[in-house]
Amino acid sequence: MPEVPISIPSVVLTGRYIRPDGTPLTGTLTFEPPAHLTIPDADIITAGAATVELDSTGAFSVSLIATDNAATQPSDWAYTVVERLQHADGRTFHIKLPASTPVVDLADIAPTNPDGGDYVVVAGPPGAPGSKIYAGAGAPSNTLGIDGDYYVDTTVGAVQFFGPKASGAWPTTGVALGGGAGGVTSVNTKTGAVTLSAADVGALPADGTVATGNLFLVGAAGTYRGFNFQSGANKRWVFQVDNAAESGADAGSNFDLSAWTDAGAWKSTVLAGKRNTGDLAVGANQFTAGAKLTVNGPTALRNASATPVAPDAGVTLFAQGDVLKQRKPNGSTSVIGGEPGIYVPSNWGSFWRAKRDTAGTGRATIAVVGGSASQGFYASNPITKSWPGVIRTALQAQYGDGGSGFMTSSLSSTILSSGDAAALAAWQSAGAIIGQTGTWLQGGSKFGPGINYLYTDTTGGTLTFKARGTTVKLYTVVGSGTRPNMKYSIDGAATQTVAQPSGTAAIQVTTVTGLSAAEHTIVITCDTTSTGNYLSVVGVEGLNATGVVVNNLALAGASSASYANNLQSALNSTWNGGVDYPADLVIFTAGPNDATANTTGDAWAANVAKFLKAVRDTSTATGTTDVMIMLPHLGVHDVTNFKYQDYALRGRALAEVYGAAFVNMWALGRNSWEYWRTLGYWGTSAGTGAAGTDAVHMSDAGFQFMANQILPLLTS
Structure with a gap:
């Protein structure tokens, strides 16, 4: 940009022209001064106009001679601005550029209303002479100045101000201006040859400063x-x-x-x-x-060197290992978009979320069905350290304690003593096994919640359960022959007797309310009976009026066929998340035992579909239950039949059909038993929760990993 000689006062004029859509305009601007300007002090005469071209952004910047330089002849004038724009109408108007504003934008001074005509600077008639101020020692003479002028008497020690002069005469006395013994004696408390700094007058120094307090920039509303x-x-x-x-x-x-x-x-x-x-x-x-x-544009997250702490609410997004992740208040971390092996359809979980988010005034229920990998083999405590137990603890901490939920009769010495004696002993010490006296046998039908019941014809035989909640429910099988009465006592209170009717087989629910929210001890006793007349006990449930309940209805050894009878009269799938024992979310996990039984993929898928029929569309069910299909890690449970990949394929397809989520722990474990062994995820049949070399059952760490994959889906 050409520069005006430094000896001539000048102004930098800037501006920008664009179309309404932001596209830059092209063209030129011409700035025409009077025909000739004479600047004697600079020994310069100027003539002609200055033309500047708009750049690629529609902008311009030009240095022009100021229009109010007293040393210029003429000394007060205006530029004529001519706009010559391509594909747009130009204007002609006038502007002044006073030297007191060294940088100005054309948009601030150009005419803004095209219908109002050009903005033209028109010189008016000469005004009356202005007042002058004279100075001298002594009073002024009437011959000095004209009416309206002023005078300062500079006599040392008697400085006075006279005026205005009127009717040809000055006032006889002036106004004393002080001055003591003569002139200004100090400035800002400084005397002698005074030099004032920026701080002396409250200004900011040109080379910067360190200041305290607030800096105020005050202007009218609607202005920059x-x-x-x-x-x-x-x-x-x-x-x-x-x-x-x-x-x-x-x-x-x-x-x-x-x-x-x-x-x-x-x-x-x-x-x-x-x-x-x-x-x-x-x-x-x-x-x-x-x-x-x-x-407005791409957003990048640099990799975090460490996983961030859990937020107190919401989620924390971060990148780690070139993968986008989220951290939740419950401490879980998950990959955005899902890990390989996790599929979640859009808006999945709407029924579950609605109940979860109102669990402060109602109850939200999850039902888990499957085999030993879900029941908790070989956690240190199958109730609290299985993956359903881990998610129960986390969800109840976040959304409220809905009670201990269902405790199945399969966690008993009757079932565990023959094959898992070490685990039985460890779990009895942990308080996870129901107590029993007398002879109890496992029922042959897949009845009721947890598809298991124990029966006895021993008079006085007992089962002892633990349940937490203000309501306790006792589930028994009735009908199919003569039944003895059931007796029960809660926390040592008086024994109650409940008849067990004969007739068609059914699940009878005995409900006890008005309890405290603490854990209760329930002792069920077989009343007087005779050989072949059985008391059949399914399990006990503890509930609170509000909060989250997670019912672990899995059974060691169960396959997909174990939950595949969707008729209400079968007392099977309708009592495991179906219409007779409903849930807001059902998680189906049966599969590893199908693989060892060489069940085909189509047969497995058909069994799952039959189960989901009971959940979504049997009797009064209207499909208001969310579904998750989860395949546990197969480990080396089956190395002969190779059917598990067929279940994975069909599980993903079933998820599409039913709008279900699908979690493939086998894929999340890289389809490798050895990989999980190196992580300490496989357990030991000792039932201690420690790392081991079991073929398919997890350690506490393995169950925690499984819960960590599922929890983000349940809390999102």
């Missing part, structure tokens, strides 16, 4: 107020409040940080903020409705 960071005369950054009108409801005066080009033209908004909503936008002054932060 900001700081310019410049290189010479050209802006580089502008940090400002915009000129949006303050129309009420905290609107207007919005924040803006913008970048400028080398030529000092506006380039882009880097950061913008709305005062009324507190919303922020990055990369442009464009906001997305309902979003606190809008990023």
Whole structure:
């Protein structure tokens, strides 16, 4: 850009022309002064016009002679501005550029209303001579000056101010201005040859400063107020409040940080903020409705060196190992978009979430069905350390304690003593096994919640359960012959007797309310009976009125066929998340035992579909239960039949058909028993929860890993 000689006062004029859609205009601007300007002090005569071309952004910057230089002849004049724009109408108008404003934008001084005509500077008639101030020692003579003038008597020690002169005469006395023994004796308490610093007069020094307190930048509403960071005369950054009108409801005066080009033209908004909503936008002054932060363009997250701490609410997004992850308040971390082996359809879990989010005033229920990998073999405690137990603890901590849920009769010495004696002993010490006296046998039918019951014809035989909640429910099988009465006592209270009717086989539920929310001891006793007349006990449930309940209805040895009878009269799947014992979310996990039994993929899928029929569409069921299909890690449970991949394929297809989530722990474990062994995820039949080399059952760490994959889906 050409520069006006430094001896001549000048002004830098900038501006920018764009179309309504932001496209830069092209063309030129011509600035015409009077025909000739004479500047004697600079020994210069100027003539002609200055023409500047709009750059690629529609901007221009030009240095022009100031229009109010007293040493210029003429000394007060105006430029004629001629716009010559391509594909747009130009204008002709006039502007003045006083030297007191060294940098000005054309948009601030150009005419704004095309219908109002050009803005023309018109010189008026000469005005009356202005007043003058004279000075001298002694009183003024009436021959000095004219009416309206003023005079300062500079006599040392008697400085006076006279005026105004009127009717050809000065006032006889003046106004004393002080001065003591003569002149100013101090400035800002400084005497002698006084030099004032910026701090002396409350100004900011040109070379910067360190200050305390607040810096106020005050301006009228609807005007720009900001700081310019410049290189010479050209802006580089502008940090400002915009000129949006303050129309009420905290609107207007919005924040803006913008970048400028080398030529000092506006380039882009880097950061913008709305005062009324507190919303922020990055990369442009464009906001997305309902979003606190809008990023206009790609967003990058650098890899975190360590997993962040769990947030107190919401989620923390971060990148780690070039993978986008989320961290939740419960401490779980999951991959955004899902790990390989996890499929979640859009809006999955809507029924579960609705109940979960209102668990403060109602109850939200999950039912888990499957085999030993879900029942908790070989956790240190199958009730609390199995993966259903881990998610129960986490969900109840976050959404409320709905009670201990269902405790199945399969956690008993009757079932475990023959094959898992070590685990039985460990779990008895942990308080996870029901107590029993007398002879109890395992029923041959897959009846009731947990598809298991124990029966006895021993008078006085007992089963002892633990349950937590203000309500306790006792589940028995009745019908199919003569039954003895059931007796029960809670926390040592008086024994109650409940008849067990004969007739068609059914599940009878005995409900006891009005208890405390603490854990209770329930002793069930077989009343007087005779050989072949059996008391059959399915299990006991503890409930609170509000909170989350997780019912672990899995049974060691169960396959998909174990839950595949969807007739209500069969007392099977309808009592395991179906219409007779419903849940808001059902998690189906049977599979490993199918693989060892060489069950085909189609047969497995048909069994799952029969189970889901009971859950979604039997009797009064209207499909308001969410479903998750989870395949446990197969480990080396089957190395002969190779059917498990067929279950994975069909499980994913079933998820599509039923709108279900699908979690493939086998895929999450890289389909490798050895990989999980190195992580300590396989357990030991000692039932201690420690790492071991079991073929398919997990350690406490393995169950925790499984829960960590499922919990984010349940809390999202």
